[in-house]
Amino acid sequence: MSEDARMREEIASLAKSIFDRGLTHGSTGNISARLSDGSILVTPTGSSLGRLDPARIAKLDSSFRHVGGDRPTKEVPLHAAFYETGTSETGAVVHLHSTHSVALSVLPDTDPENVLPPITPYSIMQLGKVKLLPYFMPGDPAMGDAVRGLAGKHSAVLLANHGPVVAGKTLEAAVNAMEELEATARLALLTRGHNPRLLGEAEIRQLEIAYPRS
Template sequence: MSEEASLREQICMMAKSLYDRGLTAGSSGNISARLSDGRLLVTPTGSSFGRLDPARLSLFDSEGRLIGGDKPTKEMPLHAAFYETRPKKTGAVVHLHSSHSVALSILPDVDTDNMLPPLTAYSIMKLGKVKLLPYFMPGDPAMGDAIRGLAGKRSAVMLAAHGPVVSAKDLAAAVYAIEELEETAKLAMLTRGANPCLLTDAQIADLVRTYDVEWD
C-alpha cells in the first residue's frame, strides 16, 4: 500500500474511533495530515467522522492548492496556521467539538494562558500549555490569525465555545494528545469546587525538563 493510501485509511479509521466514542458528533470536527512530499489530506466539509470515505478526502498540493477530492472543511485556516508556524513539528492537526473541553472553555474563571489545571502528568507531557482563544464564528479566517499570533509556541489551543485544536508530529500523536485534552477537561469538570490536589510547581518542572515539554 502506498503512503497516501495508508494515510487515507488511517485518517478514516481514527476519525471513526473518535466518533464512536462520542468525542465529536454529527458532522463536526476535522482532521488534516501531511504526506512526506508536503501534500495534505483533509476531511471534507459537512462530513461525519463515522462515515468518511478514504477516496473522497480533500487533497492539497504542497502550495496549499486543492487538487482532488471533495470540498475541504471550512476550518482550513486553523490547520494552515499550525503548518505554517510549526513546520518542523506539525505532521497532523485534529479539531473536535468534545463536550468537556467546550464546557470548561465557557466557565468564567478559566486561565486563558493555560486552560487545563495540572491534574495529571500526561496532559502536561502530551500538550504543554493549552491556550484558550476567544470565540470566533466557525470558519472565520481570524482563527488562523490568532494561532499565528502565538508564533508557534503552542501545539494545542482551545477555541472558546467551539472546541480543541491539537497539532503533533503525526496523526496518531495528534489524536492521542487531543484525547488527553478531553480527558483532562473531564477531570477538571468532575473535580471543580472540590479543591483537588494539583501537581506542584516542582513536579511540573521535572516533567517539563524530562520530556522536553514546551512550557513558555
C-alpha cells in the same frame, strides 16, 4: 500501498474511533495530515468523522490549494496556521467539538493562558500549556491569524464556545493528545469546587525537563 492511500485509511480509521467513542458528533470536527511531499489530506466539509470514505478525503497542495477529493473543511485556514507556525515535524492537526473541552472554554474562571489544571502528568507531557483563544465564527480565517499570533509556542489551543485544536508529529500522536485534552477537561469539571490536590510547580518542572516539548 502508497503513502497517500495509507494515510487516507489511517485518517478514516482514527476518525471513526473518535466518533464511536463520543468525542465528536454529527458532522462536527475535522482532521488533516501532511504527506512527505508537503501535500495535505483533510476531511471534507460537512462530513461525519464516523463515516468517512478514504477515497473522497480532500487533498491540498503544499500551498493549501484544493487539488483533489471532495471540498475540504472550511477550517483549512486554522489547520494551515499550525503547519505554517509549527516545526517542520508537525504532521497532523485534529479539531473537535468535544463536550468537556467546550464546557471548560465558557467558564469564567478558566485560565486563558493554560486552560487545563495540572491534575495528572499526562496533559503536561502531551500538550504543554493549552491557550484559550476567543470566539470566532466557524470558518473565519481570523482563527488562523490568532494561531499564527502564538508563533508556534502552543501545539494545542481551545477555541472559546467552539472546541479544541491539537497538532502533533504524527496523526496518532495528535489524536492521542486530543483525547488527553478532553479527558483532562472532564477531570477539571468533575473536581471543580472540591479543592483538588494538583501537581506543584516543582513536579511540573520535573516533567518539562524529562519530557521536553520542541
